[in-house]
Amino acid sequence: NAGVMQNPRHLVRRRGQEARLRCSPMKGHSHVYWYRQLPEEGLKFMVYLQKENIIDESGMPKERFSAEFPKEGPSILRIQQVVRGDSAAYFCASSGGGGQPQHFGDGTRLSIL
């Protein structure tokens, strides 16, 4: 499958635990974007990364959230000490840059008990 791969598809955590969401971009893509979609809401940008660099994190909450895109391996969105309000669908997208459209993964649906 040459598309954007996200895992897990579904993740259940208790309040206070950590959530790690993974994203492998489409082959040949070096630009990765994370978005969050709350129930009945539109997608909201969180962070834009290229290999080993955070380009734009203006949409990331100031606390508990972090993202990385290491030289090797997938991009990781990490949420520490999760709260009920973190329950959402988290989508990753990738592009080849230069104005090319972004292609999305299936998303990770995070549920907080």
Next chain:
Amino acid sequence: RKEVEQDPGPFNVPEGATVAFNCTYSNSASQSFFWYRQDCRKEPKLLMSVYSSGNEDGRFTAQLNRASQYISLLIRDSKLSDSATYLCVVTSYGGSQGNLIFGKGTKLSVKP
């Protein structure tokens, strides 16, 4: 003013109908424009890019008016499979590699 605003919908139309969606955006520096569709609980999928000269892809026609900061999508001969939420999307700032700003979407329901 919201960065990307769309018709609130929902649009309920019979098969074969022509339906038009409108969208306005607030950042005049945006350079890339797209329509995505999203099925219930699925990921957004690119429907088409939108170019200044207007572009067509089968039954779908997209228009862009930079002066008015307005984007439209026309669907002709609607099919049941067109039922989805249509998302108007622009880049966040002047650079074409910017993150995407999504409208809240317009829900389309095509009935037999």
